[in-house]
Amino acid sequence: xxxxxxxxxxxxxxxxxxxxxxxxxxVSACGDQPSVERVSLxxxxxxxxxxATWALSPPVLPSGSPSPPPKLATTLTSPAVPPSQPxxxxxxxxMTTRPALAPAGPPRFVVTARxxxxxxxxxxxxxxxxxxxxxxxxxxxxxxIADIQLPEGVRSSWQLVAAAxxxxxxxxxxxxxxxxxxxxxxxxxxxxxxxxxPELVPGFEGEGNNPGTALALSPDATRLAHAAPVLGGGAxxxxxxxxxxxxxxxxxxxFPLVLGLAWAPDGQRLALVAGGWGLxxxxxxxxxxxxxxxxxxxxPGKGLTLPQSVAYTPDGGALVYSVGHxxxxxALREGAAPExxxxxxxxxxxxxxxxxxxxxxxxxxxxxxDWRFHRVDLHDGSATSMPIEVAAHxxxxxxxxxxx
Numbered sequence: 048x049x050x051x052x053x054x055x056x057x058x059x060x061x062x063x064x065x066x067x068x069x070x071x072x073x074v075s076a077c078g079d080q081p082s083v084e085r086v087s088l089x090x091x092x093x094x095x096x097x098x099a100t101w102a103l104s105p106p107v108l109p110s111g112s113p114s115p116p117p118k119l120a121t122t123l124t125s126p127a128v129p130p131s132q133p134x135x136x137x138x139x140x141x142m143t144t145r146p147a148l149a150p151a152g153p154p155r156f157v158v159t160a161r162x163x164x165x166x167x168x169x170x171x172x173x174x175x176x177x178x179x180x181x182x183x184x185x186x187x188x189x190x191x192i193a194d195i196q197l198p199e200g201v202r203s204s205w206q207l208v209a210a211a212x213x214x215x216x217x218x219x220x221x222x223x224x225x226x227x228x229x230x231x232x233x234x235x236x237x238x239x240x241x242x243x244x245p246e247l248v249p250g251f252e253g254e255g256n257n258p259g260t261a262l263a264l265s266p267d268a269t270r271l272a273h274a275a276p277v278l279g280g281g282a283x284x285x286x287x288x289x290x291x292x293x294x295x296x297x298x299x300x301x302f303p304l305v306l307g308l309a310w311a312p313d314g315q316r317l318a319l320v321a322g323g324w325g326l327x328x329x330x331x332x333x334x335x336x337x338x339x340x341x342x343x344x345x346x347p348g349k350g351l352t353l354p355q356s357v358a359y360t361p362d363g364g365a366l367v368y369s370v371g372h373x374x375x376x377x378a379l380r381e382g383a384a385p386e387x388x389x390x391x392x393x394x395x396x397x398x399x400x401x402x403x404x405x406x407x408x409x410x411x412x413x414x415x416x417d418w419r420f421h422r423v424d425l426h427d428g429s430a431t432s433m434p435i436e437v438a439a440h441x442x443x444x445x446x447x448x449x450x451x
Contacts, residue, residue, distance in 0.1 A: 147266030147312055148213035150361070150407030154451040156192070156240045157184040157413065157420060158217045159435065160208040164444030178203035179444070181219050182437055183240050186413075186451055189420050189433035197221055198232050198245040205229055209264040209271070210450040212361075212407030217450060218264040218271055218289075219245075220253075228252035231271060233264075233289055250292030254283065263308040263317070272317050274305035282321065284308070284338055286331060297329065297338035307357040307368070318345075318366050320354045326368055328379065346377055346385065358405035367409070367425075369401040374412060374425070388425050404450040415449050418442050 163176035181195040181204045197204070201221035207229070209218045215236045220229045230252055232245040248271065253259055259275035273285045281300040287293070307320035317329040324339075325348035333341045345366060348354075357368040365378045372391040377383055391401060393416055403414040412423040421432045435447065 145267040145269060147314065148211045148216060148268055148407075150212050151214060153408065154186045154214045154406040154411055154413075156214055156236055157186050157189075157449050157451045158182070158195070158208060158210065158219070158234075158236075159184060159415075159437075159447035159449045160204050160206050160219055161447040162206050162445050163203055164440055177440070179437075179440055180204050181208070182447075183236060183242055184420070184436065185240070186214075186420075186422075187433070189435055191436040191438055192240040193242055194438060195219065195234055195242045196245055198230070198247045200247075201230050201232070201245075205258060206445075206448045207231075207258060207262040207273075208448050208450045209262045210404060211264050211268040212266055213268075214407060214451055216264070216268040218262065218268075220258060220262065223252075228255055229258045231262075231273075231287075233268065246289070248287060248289050248292060251285075251287045251294060254285075260304055260306055261308040261319075263310050265310045265314050266312055267314055270314070272308045272310065274308055274319070276304060282338065284317065284319065284329060286317075295331070295336075297336050297341055299338035301339045306355055309358045309366075311359050312361060312363040318357045318359060318368075320351075320357045320368060321348070322354075324348050325351055326354065326357065326366065326377070328366075345379065353400040355400035356403045358403075358409075361407065361409040367405055367412075369403060371399065372397075372401050374401070374403070374423070389423050389428060389430075391421070391423065391430075402448065406451050411451075413449055413451055415446050418446050420449060 158181060160181045161179045163178050165174040165176050167174050180197060183192040183195065184190060185192060198221070200223055203222045205220040205222055207220040210216070217234050217236070218231060219234060220231050223230050231248040233248070234245050235243045237243065253273065254275040257275055259273050261274040263272040265271070269289055271287050271289060273287065275283050275285070277283045277298055280303055281298060282302055282305045283296055283298045284305060285294055285296050302321045302324040304322040305319050306322055309318040311318070315330070315332055317331060318326070319329055319342065320326055325344055326346040327342045327344045329338065329342045335341060351370055353371045355369045357366055359366060360376070365376050367374065367376050367388065372393055373387060374389040374391065375385045376388050377385040389412070391414070397416050401414055403412050405412050410424060410426050412425055414421050415435065418435050419432045420435055421430065423430045
């Protein structure tokens with residue numbers, strides 16, 4: 048068993064409500080047994096250009112959840128805000144694209160990614176955390192199919208996950224250790240849903256110890272897009288080639304967070320939801336690194352109540368996005384008005400914003416709440432739900448993020 052570790056930097060988890068509260072969770076592995084780590088609770092993220100300050104809150108376990116047996120204890124302290132990208136980077140190179148991976152009909156599989164399970168001893172502000180792996184599920188029943196193997200050096204699953212249109216190729220994130228950022232890896236599923244060997248993205252480790260707020264996988268599954276806040280206030284969007292780790296960054300001080308990202312079918316544009324700015328499209332072919340200058344505003348932030356997720360329609364002509372618990376679509380033409388696709392009915396204890404995954408056909412929308420998958424058919428408005436089944440620690444900890 049490894050000796051105890053003292054960890055000074057801990058990455059916050061991605062945003063799940065409009066104020067983009069970021070919760071903390073860390074893990075460590077020890078042989079074949081679940082390991083645990085301790086994480087402090089009081090952290091804040093503040094932007095000097097904004098009066099808003101977001102207090103970081105810990106994960107809360109369902110009542111009556113058993114505590115994991117401690118195997119490795121680690122004391123954690125508040126993370127530093129990641130530095131912005133250095134200005135002396137080489138000029139960006141044109142992006143190369145391959146044909147998009149074609150949808151294979153209605154989705155058959157869902158991949159889930161969880162943060163570690165948190166347990167709080169009585170009268171303690173320190174969480175004991177147990178790692179959990181990402182998993183593959185049946186898209187019609189929620190049944191567990193297989194855990195996804197973590198690549199070498201990655202100790203735990205993390206909550207950023209994205210999918211290609213084919214419902215077989217997924218991008219996941221994982222925590223690697225103290226003073227280390229996240230690593231990203233691609234996994235391909237067989238026709239029966241069994242995951243292949245994970246493929247690490249070389250070099251790219253997110254933004255310091257901040258895992259960011261959004262992740263998207265390009266339609267050809269060769270590039271990722273990642274969003275994160277930057278030091279001093281502002282937001283950054285990064286595009287990375289999965290095979291080489293080559294990257295390009297866009298930054299802005301105009302808004303503090305990018306809450307959602309989605310690739311266009313042509314692989315040259317990115318839709319984004321930005322807190323305080325609105326819904327827009329980044330043209331990755333334009334020169335420069337100014338995120339605002341390279342983006343076209345599609346719908347201003349005024350009137351967008353608690354926006355969270357965004358996706359392109361398969362033809363690339365419109366955006367599908369969430370406004371609170373309502374799903375809307377807006378055509379990418381001047382003067383287009385939004386139309387309501389669905390109004391999601393959720394319990395009062397649900398998040399005020401809706402994080403969703405749209406499948407490659409553009410018809411089936413997936414979101415999670417209270418350890419259930421919720422599947423919505425945007426053509427006829429029908430909705431079904433199913434339990435999220437996992438092999439280890441079922442129903443414990445924070446519900447997972449899901450993509451298909």
